Every structure is written in C-alpha cells, then in structure tokens.
Amino acid sequence: MVKVAIVGATGVVGTKMIEMFEQYGIKADELTLLSSARSAGKSLQVMGEELTVRELTEETPKQGFDYVVMSAGGSTSRQFAPLFEENGSIVIDNSSQWRMHEDIDLIVPEINAPKLGRKIIANPNCSTIQSVVALQPLKEQFGLKRVNYTTYQAVSGSGSGGLRDLEEGARGKAPTTYPHPIHDNVLPHIDVFLENGYTKEEQKMIDETRKILELPDLAVSATCVRVPVSNSHSVHMNVTLENDATEEEVRDAFRNIPHITLVDNPENNEYPTPLESTGRSEVFVGRVRRDDSLENTFHVWCTADNILKGAAQNSVQILKQIMERE
Numbered sequence: 001m002v003k004v005a006i007v008g009a010t011g012v013v014g015t016k017m018i019e020m021f022e023q024y025g026i027k028a029d030e031l032t033l034l035s036s037a038r039s040a041g042k043s044l045q046v047m048g049e050e051l052t053v054r055e056l057t058e059e060t061p062k063q064g065f066d067y068v069v070m071s072a073g074g075s076t077s078r079q080f081a082p083l084f085e086e087n088g089s090i091v092i093d094n095s096s097q098w099r100m101h102e103d104i105d106l107i108v109p110e111i112n113a114p115k116l117g118r119k120i121i122a123n124p125n126c127s128t129i130q131s132v133v134a135l136q137p138l139k140e141q142f143g144l145k146r147v148n149y150t151t152y153q154a155v156s157g158s159g160s161g162g163l164r165d166l167e168e169g170a171r172g173k174a175p176t177t178y179p180h181p182i183h184d185n186v187l188p189h190i191d192v193f194l195e196n197g198y199t200k201e202e203q204k205m206i207d208e209t210r211k212i213l214e215l216p217d218l219a220v221s222a223t224c225v226r227v228p229v230s231n232s233h234s235v236h237m238n239v240t241l242e243n244d245a246t247e248e249e250v251r252d253a254f255r256n257i258p259h260i261t262l263v264d265n266p267e268n269n270e271y272p273t274p275l276e277s278t279g280r281s282e283v284f285v286g287r288v289r290r291d292d293s294l295e296n297t298f299h300v301w302c303t304a305d306n307i308l309k310g311a312a313q314n315s316v317q318i319l320k321q322i323m324e325r326e
C-alpha cells in the first residue's frame, strides 16, 4: 500500500503536480491533498476522481506517508519536511529551504540521482533547472569555465499572486505581490535583496548551478529579471568553455538529446520563445553564437516551462526515479 501526499495541492505548482502524477504514471494506492486552512474542504479532480483537500497540521506527518511532495513555500517546508522525515516519509521539496544543506541531494534527474543520505530531497530553483539541463552537454563535451546568466522570468514563478498582478495590472489595479506594477514593466528584482547587492534568486542560481553540476569552483554570475510574461522562463547564458569549439559543434552538443530541443534558424525567425515552451516538457535552446569579446565563449538562449520542468515535472521525475529504485 503506497501512501503519497501533495502539500500545496491547490497552488499553481501543486495543481500541475496532480497532472504530472497522471502523465508520469505515479502509482499511489492512497493520495492525500494538503493545503493551509484557507483551501481545506475544497474538492479537486484527480485522475477522474474527486478528492477533498485537507489542512496540513502537526498531526498530519504521523499518518505514515511513503512519499510527500511539497510546494507550499519555504516556511512550511522548514516546519514540516523534518516532521515527515522523522515519520519515515521521503520528502521531495520544491522550496529553497533545504537545497544548499550539505547532506541534502539537489536533483535534476537528467543530470544526477539522490544518494538518499537524508530523506529530504530538494527540487532546484526553476531558472537553474533549465539552465543546468542546457549546460550539462556543454560540460561533458567541452568543459565549463564560466557562466553569466541573465533571466527573463514569468510571473507564474510567483504563484497565483504574480499571475493576478499581471492580469489586474492591465486593468490599472495596484500590485499586491510585486513592489511595482509588472504590467508594461520589467523588474530587476526577484526574491529578497542580500547584503552583497545580489537578489536571493541570483544567489540561488549561482550556488545551485555549482552544486548540481558538481563544479564548486565554476565562475558563475547572474542577473534575474521579472518580465510581464505569464508563463515560461527565458535565460540568456554567456558561457565560456574550457576547450574551444565551433558554433556548429556547440549546436551539435544539443542535438539528439530527448529532453533538449534546439531551435536555431534565425534566417526563418526561428528561435525559442516562452509562448512556445509553455506546456512542453523539454528545455529549448537557440541563438547559439560566438562572443568575440572573450576566448572560447558563446551566447546561448534558453526557454522552458517554469511550472513544468522548473517545478512540478522535475519533482515528479524525482519521485518516479526514487519509486523505481526502491
């Protein structure tokens, strides 16, 4: 009897998580949907069945779940993930709370697998996931020396509040999630500002890239920007390789990888866009070109569905990876 719980089931990520369970054929004999008191009692359709959402309380972890997938924010994960772990559950956590802890695995299934030292497994930051998926073949074929990211992040990354600010902002309503209007605007500000002048989102991209790619000394920098796009993040990567390559060799590194789609025909106006990435499982790359201002350096443009590959899909892939191993 396999018991699975989804915490944050009513959120933007949680709702997609339910769809991903179906798509990835996750077999649960008992599925429990959890939220805060706000949504408890609500009904959600899961694989043709109506399930009632229940409130997550300190008693819930004692119910003996085998697997728990959490996407309910950092403070909920901080409080509850260890309680689930103590009660024997394997927890896949979508928040940034545990990612950089030394004994916590930070997993992108196309790149690495959990060692399961701890029963909490962290799902990386959304912009980082799509970026490392694109960087991995370059690392394998040419070696990586340096990466500079600039992101163009969709409002769905801020959950239902971000989507509301964009939609209602178009009708002149003041924002409640962002400090400035996002409609007709661009904000060089995602997550909180740190003492070093970077935002936490930028620092997450730097730290998590090094951890996932197992390159602790990789030179990485990032500027993260919120744009008035509903869904799918775009990342511009300026990548310096250890060994030089031609533009075509860099493009070839992306070809024939099932989870990467190369779209790079500028002569026909063909390149990845967030609109085309939405609803798709792969990471898209294109606009590959040499950066003549630095040795062995290339520009790569990358888009992906931040709620799918950046969150729900990656978490469910981790769950499947673990279930198939056990």
Ligand SMILES: NC(=O)C1=CN([C@@H]2O[C@H](COP(=O)(O)OP(=O)(O)OC[C@H]3O[C@@H](n4cnc5c(N)ncnc54)[C@H](OP(=O)(O)O)[C@@H]3O)[C@@H](O)[C@H]2O)C=CC1
Binding pocket: 007, 008, 009, 010, 011, 012, 013, 014, 034, 035, 036, 037, 038, 039, 040, 056, 070, 071, 072, 073, 074, 076, 094, 095, 096, 123, 124, 125, 126, 127, 156, 157, 158, 159, 160, 161, 306, 310, 311
């Ligand atoms: N990998 C990544 O980069 C990403 C990670 N995330 C993570 O997932 C989280 C949720 O994102 P998203 O779905 O977009 O946000 P939403 O605001 O759309 O949804 C939040 C969900 O969390 C639930 N929740 C909030 N507080 C509690 C609580 N105390 N106990 C139980 N449930 C609670 C909400 O329940 P209710 O309906 O009752 O309010 C709701 O289901 C983020 O905060 C982030 O940590 C999100 C996007 C990308």
Ligand SMILES: N[C@@H](CC(=O)OP(=O)(O)O)C(=O)O
Binding pocket: 094, 095, 096, 124, 125, 126, 153, 154, 156, 157, 158, 190, 191, 201, 204, 306
């Ligand atoms: N920060 C991401 C979403 C998110 O929740 O990220 P994290 O899990 O790293 O806090 C965005 O706003 O697009």
